[in-house]
Amino acid sequence: MTAMLEVDDLRVAYGNILAVKGISFRVEQGQVVTLIGGNGAGKTTTLRTLSGLLHPVGGQIRFKGRRIDGMAAHKIVELGIAHSPEGRHIFPRMTIEENLLLGAYLRRDGAAIEQDVRRAYELFPVLGERRRQAAGTLSGGEQQMLAMGRAMMSRPELLMLDEPSMGLSPIMMQKIMETVAALKESGTTILLVEQNAQAALNLADRGYVLETGRIVLEDHGQALLGNDQVRKAYLGED
Amino acid sequence: MSGGANTPLRRLVEKGRASTATARTATLLGAASSLASTFLAWSYGSAFPGDLTIYGYPGGAQVHVLVLAAVAIALLLIEVSPLRRVVTPGGVGGTVRVLASGVFLITAFTVLAIGVELGGLINVEWGGWVALVAAAVFAVAARLLPADRPAVWSYRLPDWVEFLVIAVVLGLALAAFVQALAIPEWEIFLCYLVALGAALAAAWRLGLAAWISAVGARHRGVTVTAAFVVAAAFPFTQGSDNHWLNVMVNVGIFATTAIGLNIVVGLAGLLDLGYVAFLGVGAYVGALLSGAAASSIGWNPPFAVTVVIGAVVTAIVGVIIGTPTLRVRGDYLAIVTLGFGEIFRITVNNLDGSTGPQVTNGPNGIPGIPDLVFLGVDFGQSHTIFGMNLGYFANYFFLELVLIAFVILVFSRMNNSRLGRAWLAIREDEVAAQAAGINTFRLKLLAFALGATLAGMAGTIQAHAISSITPDSYQFLNSAFLVAAVVLGGMGTVTGAMLGSVVLLLLPEKFRFFQDNKLLIFGLTLVLMMRFRPEGMIANKRRQAEFHEEEISERLGREAQAEGAR
Secondary structure, three states, rough: OOEEEEEEEEEEEOOEEEEEEEEEEEEEOOEEEEEEEOOOHHHHHHHHHHHHOOOOOOEEEEEOOOOOOOOOHHHHHHHHHEEEOOOOOOOOOOOOHHHHHHHHOOOOOHHHHHHHHHHHHOOOOOHHHOOOOOHHHHHHHHHHHHHHHHHHHHOOOEEEEEEOOOOOOHHHHHHHHHHHHHHOOOOOOOOOOOOOOEHHHHOOOOEEEEOOOOEEEEHHHHHHOOHHHHHHHHHOOO | HHHHHHHHHHHHHHHHHHHHHHHHHHHHHHHHHHHHHHOOOOOOOOOOOOOOOOOOOOOOOHHHHHHHHHHHHHHHHHOOOOOOOOOOOOOHHHHHHHHHHHHHHHHHHHHHHHHOOOOOOHOOOOHHHHHHHHHHHHHHHHHHOOOOOOOOOOOOOOOOHHHHHHHHHHHHHHHHHHHHHOOOOOOHHHHHHHHHHHHHHHHHHOOOHHHHHHHHOHHHHHHHHHHHHHHHHHHHHHHHOOOHHHHHHHHHHHHHHHHHHHHHHHHHHOOOOOOHHHHHHHHHHHHOOOOOOOOHHHOOOOHHHHHHHHHHHHHHHHHHHHHHHHHOOOOHHHHHHHHHHHHHHHHHOOOOOOOOEOOOOOOOOOOOOOEEEHEEOOOOEEEEEEEEEEEHHHHHHHHHHHHHHHHHHHHHHHOOOOHHHHHHHHHOOHHHHHHHHOOHHHHHHHHHHHHHHHHHHHHHHHHHHHHHEOHHOOOHHHHHHHHHHHHHHHOHHHHHHHHHHHHHHHHHHHHHHHOOOHHHEEEHHHHHHHHHHHOOOOOOHHHHHHHHHHHHHHHHHHHHHHHEEE
């Protein structure tokens, strides 16, 4: 069986500097896979390449068996990959509802879109309460909810979340992680990039540890949690 | 509370009440004497515009003072009558203050101008000094009036009454506009503008203007239709006199182009500094297919075909120019479009048979473009409609109204659609827009080409209306004026672009000083606009949010705080 997403020897460069130096990993249908690692490890670069915002200099990306490396971002969204970018990137002066509707930009099924908007409000009630409010007036955590809700609006087969817990209070972070867990329960395939390794590995079926553009470790999520090297480097234990 | 502690307070309150009454009386007196002073002679020399040497007969700027003062007196009287609950629920302090400032400005300017133009203040008659003192008393006393609260007129009248209100307001607007055009002397025109400004500001303070715009918004279709009817009535106010009609035909072309540019700048957020090139492409298509003797193409299709060809050609040119330029953003895009705009002009200059193939006659342009014949109407003839003989420019004016209606339709359909939302998303955050699946490049190109097409259609009419075109009419400066019209009027709104065009084209007609220092004044105006009202005269709500983010978040913060305190 082919995996939903297969990345093979992916290399991405900013000018002359190679940021991702030949990484390979797989995401199976229904799995949560996480990429962890410190600053500058190449996690965000990898996600941005997968969603077509960056183009690789080498290697292959296959989604459901089809090559997507070098494809334009809007085509990749059409194929069923949604990207909730790092730093949330919501549309601050548009209302919450408009933000969600933009997530469904490529869809033409009006009634189903409305239904999905309602589902997003069920998942994140605070968004429903403020649907006519400008998104920029939301708190950081609420903006993250919106960013995730917006990504879900394209009914993706693969949801990529880039640092959903970044800059959030511990309570908010827990809430977001609970949401990711709920999405997993509902059968969404998720590729999760996190600095909060503990939380990410707890959820993940599989984890990959990135260091300066290379994968240095890979294993089941729980196994990585127990790995000494990971515990020292990313979980702050000695 | 005990009475003892209250006594000083009560005294203060009573004093305050007394001084309010005093201020009101003083204001009333000031306004009355201002009004009375307009019946005096202000000047010894009759050469000053409006002839202010006659007793008992207000003329020129005196009329403006008379009207403003009369309105102020009426408001002050209403405030002490039972009517005040209906008309001035928020008080009249601010409203009267604005009117008084207008009166003072006009009086002071007139007295000074008499001194300057007739050679010394000795030419100011005692009536002028009386008027100045009266206006000063009026203005100072009005400052002492208690401040008013922001008034809300939330009256909901029967529909037919509200339709009537819309009709009356638009009719008054037309009358005010025609009146403005009819004033030949710049001094009186300036006073007229000040008076008009004061009256409008007063209407806002009173709550009247907000109510009228709410009424207009309630009956949008009626308002838009009525606005077009009123605009179509304009030629009838000019009779067979072609002068202002000619100017308004140019304003119409300019306004159509500005609305098209507003799709590019205001909706898609692409600063295009070479936009006038598209008007030029349209105009050259129109000229070449007009059957003019100087045209290098012999074919003269019906105008409807010419418009379509003009639209298609400019759309193609828009795509050709847009494809390379839209790969850069922001400042870079502005500079690159500026460059392409100049390339158009230089190319047209060189297609003269000696440095290139003979297509455009080079710098000589194409003269002698015949008037349009469209739907059997010869645009070069004057026609009699409703028993009135209209100047032949009225033909072009009516045609432009149709085109403007079309452009407005395109604009609003675009603005309120999935496409409009996608453009807004691109403006807000291009990366996120891409991640949401928006093909940003294609949508930007679409905005660019669509804007170009509308300008091209305007161009085909322009060629016939001005009957002679040269490459120099399409230089960078004109692009800059178009952008200025959009910014001045308001990015992202149709009314804004139109208002900006009217202001930018009419003021130089009225003031020689403007004519001679166009660039200086426009530059200064834009700098001042950016400082004090960056969203333009007529603001798009969203654009306003973009420019006043801090103030809005501050207000939201204050509201949240107040809510928390409760």
